[in-house]
Amino acid sequence: IRAVVYTSEAAADIAASRLGQTGGRLCAIVDDAARFNRDAGVTGVLLFDGARFVQYMEGPDDGLQVAYSRVLGASSHSG
Numbered sequence: 001i002r003a004v005v006y007t008s009e010a011a012a013d014i015a016a017s018r019l020g021q022t023g024g025r026l027c028a029i030v031d032d033a034a035r036f037n038r039d040a041g042v043t044g045v046l047l048f049d050g051a052r053f054v055q056y057m058e059g060p061d062d063g064l065q066v067a068y069s070r071v072l073g074a075s076s077h078s079g
């Protein structure tokens, strides 16, 4: 089991959207991420304060690498 933790800044349209808004962009990201993580054996926690993310992820090396590369490639946040 490996783990990674990072912080990032939400893109402007995410930051402007309401927290927990059903059907919103943030919900779609979380659903997509949770589905992928389940298949990859990855778990963790995602925190959002309306402007910044903190995510802790853990899982087997191969699954975590793919999940984290998806995080790095997402345009919904930066930094």
Ligand SMILES: Cc1cc2nc3c(=O)[nH]c(=O)nc-3n(C[C@H](O)[C@H](O)[C@H](O)COP(=O)(O)O)c2cc1C
Binding pocket: 029, 030, 032, 033, 034, 036, 037, 046, 053, 055, 057, 066, 067, 068, 070, 071, 073, 074, 075, 076, 077
């Ligand atoms: C804050 C944040 C956390 C994410 N966490 C995960 C994750 O845990 N696992 C994963 O496979 N993808 C994760 N993603 C990627 C999303 O599931 C999705 O593929 C991506 O946001 C879609 O691309 P876009 O942001 O460019 O629209 C994350 C994306 C963001 C913005």
